[in-house]
Amino acid sequence: MPTTPTRAAERNDAGPARDRRAGLLYGLGAYGLWGLLPLYFVTIGIASPLEIVSNRVVWSLLFCALLLTATRSWPQLAVLLRDRGSMLRLSVAAVLIAVNWLTYTYAVLNGHAVEASLGYFINPLVSTALGVLILKERLNRVQWTAMGFGLLAVLVLTFAYGSLPVIALTLAFSFGLYGFVKNRVGRTAGAVTTLSVETAVLALPAAGYMAWILSRDEATVLSSGPTHFWLMAASGIITAVPLLLFGAAARRLPLSTIGTLQYLAPVLQFILALTLLNEEMPVERWIGFGLVWVAIILLTVDMMRRPGIRRRADASAAASARARESEAATAPPH
Template identity: 40%
Template sequence: MADPVTQTPAAGDDESTRGFLFALTAYLLWGLLPIFMKAVAHIPSAEVVAHRVVWSVPIAGAVLLVLRRTADFRLALRTPRMLAMAALTAACITVNWGVYVWAIAAGRAVETALGYYINPLVSIAMAAVLLREKLGVLQVVAVGLAALAVVILTVNAGGLPWVSLVLAFSFATYGFLRKTLPIGPSQGFFLEVLILSIPAALYIAWLQWTGQGHFLPSRPADLWLLLACGPVTAVPLLFYAFGAKLLRYSTIGIMQYIAPTMIFLIAVFAFKEPFGGVRALAFVLIWTALVIYTWPMIRGQLRQRRGAPAASPGE
């Protein structure tokens, strides 16, 4: 969901407030996204993703022009290695978007919520394996509980909860690779959607040419829904990027559970998706893991407010 950025180590009160409001807006918009995706559920997920890409380009480009941050972008276009890395991150986010759109339409929103709950735990596990980062005891326990939840769901369903795992791993991989791009989040997002816009536009054109498209000619509602795919994709990402730059990493770490919690509540109470005892047990394990994982960040913020040294996340 979110585009990884480097947070400013410390921000003033005004900046922190603005950052909090930016980030909160982004997470609330992401939390409400399943409602929009349900409205386009009658349109094939690949077509929806293609429109998400194409209509994000003008929005992301306009933001770069307004903020006058085009120099890094022009440099990236002249750097083959940066273009290759952006293409790889773009592929990861495309997989994530595609599975997410399909899952909402297929009545599997609960599984998408689980995937985004698991995502931060997958990220720290990847850091341990790929970057040889040493995990603290609490982090090991949290990852272990998440793994146990996946095992329980697998045994109960007779197969891996692939929707949750693909969402978690694709976004964790995206975040891991995105940090290698030496450009800002808004420039990076524009570069990614610009790269994706070429195959996306060709795919939309082919659908329209063969009479399978839902854009033109179309019901007016479908046309406007597909046009709206751009803002619902780009706007929360940009709000997040601006907010994360003004907030501490620990604050973002705690706030990231707003969206999956809203998705979970919408799935169970609005979409009426099944939520039996086994799923409840798995979610309890995941929620416990997230409390264990998040507690050092909460304690660090409390200590910081009291003037004491903050605890490290791996403590």
Template identity: 40%
Template sequence: MGLGAYTLWGLLPLLIRLQRPLTAAGILAHRIVWSLLVLIALAFVLKRWPAVRAALARPRLALALCASTLVVGGNWLLYVHAVNSGQVMEASLGYYINPLVNVLLGVVVLRERLGRPEIVAVLLAAAGVTALAVHQGAIPYIPLGLAFSFGLYGLIRKLIGMGPVEGLLIETGLMAPVALLWLATQPILPPGVAGPPLWLLMLAGAVTIAPLLLFAGAANRIRYSELGLLQYIGPTIQMLLAVFLFGERLLPIHLITFGLIWSGLALYVAATWHRGRVTPTMPE
């Protein structure tokens, strides 16, 4: 289940590329609408509606879910933009950085303490991002945006402690009116270009929910630290797709950046493995 979840998340760029005639906003709007329909059906099957009503009845929890909706919506849009614009490698970099961003947010927000190896791991990742920024002459907004937006999303969801199905149902429901309005009023295809078939757009709903269920099933059956190690499958698959399928160039600066970040991740995993603290991410 864990392998299946992170493999599906890693292969997500393939689906987005098949929908590529659509704009990034159009792809995201379809994903939101079809995911909402799947989640509504799932909430009936799993009997999660009482949890949904209870969450909406608590003003502070509802406000926190509004914040998580904004963050995850921005994350989804940036990710689709990265894939659509031929920057899958930078997107994969963002999800390699994300676990170390989680560590940083834990220190800043939750007042967690880091050991020396974890501090060095974060500094190595920062050095990798800095090297890429210096080479590009600009802040690498895609990897940093994806890493920090998803880190903030995970932090909010950790603080409110809500189940994945009902939480994502509320978030998707909040985004749905904007998505429907966008689809009704904005052009999502260039003039004269045929769009992808309807079944391909509907597939976005299943592809959003299936890995989420697999992740939840795996989390109930294996050690959380073991599940955390599997999270690197996703960005690894994305990086391989970028180089070998999408034809993106693997430059020396990428090797330097990835090398520093991978070194940091290896140090972080080695330092935290025996404590069971390798925290998995769930790129919904």
């Protein structure tokens, strides 16, 4: 029996719908794991932040080698290694992500998890500012209003903390610049290959530091029992898996959805800081965070509104083109 048009249309719509559902699950998984990361650092808190980050680099590189083998991505890595421009950008990205990892680990282990979550709330504002300063992008009224709320929030939090929120700003700018640099690498380089290059760039100093503290009997990775060793070794998986989930989500979801999902991570970090890590939240900080959240809402609404505006503009342009074609077809010859 021939397939009816309705059933065919339903089948055609089912594929994208499944992709969107899968993408949403992948995105929730990625940002959920990043949001729960403080729990992992607390379990290995007997190690210093520098030892944790060094182990994270070394074990991530080993895990990436396994992933490259499993996905047969060594040829793509070889192509990337021959691209001098991409290698330079990924080397800069490696330094930026190392600064980000080290700052975040220090913050969680030293009672600054709330401020760390603030950094990732501020990050979209920093990315917008980088677009203006570096790419000379123009902001609309809503975006300028959001930036104003963000600046006011930093001023309020500076008063609340008694100094600039250095940890939050370091996290926001290091990750904002990291995303900017990675964006210049292009879409042809996958998450596994770029992460492999970044960890390879950091591997030598990380391994050197580990060898130095091992020689001084200051390393915890081999001296604090098998549970601690395997938790440290798991850092490779904990680093790579959310990135892979994020890559899978980004291929299936519109940018506006990804932009909204990204706030799940700092929200979870903020909740963990208040409930499990028992960090204080005076009234002034609530005001500062509230201003940041207003800025985020404005940016999110603007980001979700733009695709609709573009679609309406495209539809209007197409309608105008069809009208002109119709007029040309019916007009008498000259």
